[in-house]
Amino acid sequence: MTTMDAKPGPRGAAQDVALDACGRPIDEAALDQIFFAARSYNGWLDKDVSDDCLRAIVDVMKMGPTSANCQPIRIRFLKSRDAKQRLKPHLMEGNVEKAMRAPVVALLAHDLAFYERLPRYFPHTDAKSWFEGNDELISATAFRNGTLQAAYFIIAARALGLDTGPMSGFDEEGVNKAFFAGTSWRINFICALGHGDEKSIFERSPRPEFAEIADIL
Numbered sequence: 001m002t003t004m005d006a007k008p009g010p011r012g013a014a015q016d017v018a019l020d021a022c023g024r025p026i027d028e029a030a031l032d033q034i035f036f037a038a039r040s041y042n043g044w045l046d047k048d049v050s051d052d053c054l055r056a057i058v059d060v061m062k063m064g065p066t067s068a069n070c071q072p073i074r075i076r077f078l079k080s081r082d083a084k085q086r087l088k089p090h091l092m093e094g095n096v097e098k099a100m101r102a103p104v105v106a107l108l109a110h111d112l113a114f115y116e117r118l119p120r121y122f123p124h125t126d127a128k129s130w131f132e133g134n135d136e137l138i139s140a141t142a143f144r145n146g147t148l149q150a151a152y153f154i155i156a157a158r159a160l161g162l163d164t165g166p167m168s169g170f171d172e173e174g175v176n177k178a179f180f181a182g183t184s185w186r187i188n189f190i191c192a193l194g195h196g197d198e199k200s201i202f203e204r205s206p207r208p209e210f211a212e213i214a215d216i217l
């Protein structure tokens with residue numbers, strides 16, 4: 001989906017206040033493309049996704065914030081039929097077609113050894129020493145920031161003109177064994193990428209009112 005053909009989203013229903021209440025919003029077509037008209041797709045058009053496009057998504061995603069700039073996400077893009085077939089036995093039945101028919105499936109993982117690179121990514125202090133020997137902090141930090149980066153990944157893909165289909169319905173241990181054996185990478189969730197087929201989605205599910213999920217003290 002591109003900005004040009006983004007369908008108008010349910011903006012009025014989804015928001016309580018005007019979009020300019022914060023000062024300097026991106027234009028409405030961009031907001032539609034990223035949020036209001038963007039959907040989680042179950043089916044895909046027969047359109048290729050180039051390697052350059054995958055590189056562009058990563059280039060945008062990595063600019064989102066992570067604690068101490070720890071950058072724990074690791075991504076394995078499955079594009080070939082063989083690579084996707086290796087994933088197939090680990091998927092929940094309802095996710096098999098959605099994943100196998102997608103042009104690309106991204107395995108969104110995090111690296112439990114992320115802190116080894118902190119001297120490069122956070123050079124002004126010895127952040128590596130905060131983590132060494134502290135497995136609880138390592139796994140909480142990798143999961144928290146890896147999940148954040150996976151969300152930036154979805155937003156980046158949408159912003160650049162792709163559609164996504166995130167999925168957590170799979171056997172985690174099986175995917176870790178099949179793709180990350182002998183490494184410090186651990187799967188978080190997977191995300192199909194491509195150009196979404198409008199016929200594959202249901203009516204938008206309701207979103208909560210402000211007061212149901214937020215308050216202001």
Ligand SMILES: Cc1cc2nc3c(=O)[nH]c(=O)nc-3n(C[C@H](O)[C@H](O)[C@H](O)COP(=O)(O)O)c2cc1C
Pocket residue numbers: 038039040041095165166167168169170189204205
């Ligand atoms: C982390 C995550 C895991 C998900 N897992 C699945 C899944 O296993 N199978 C599936 O069909 N949809 C899955 N979804 C899609 C959600 O059901 C969908 O994003 C939600 O209903 C909102 O739909 P919308 O984005 O079209 O508004 C997942 C979404 C996320 C973000």
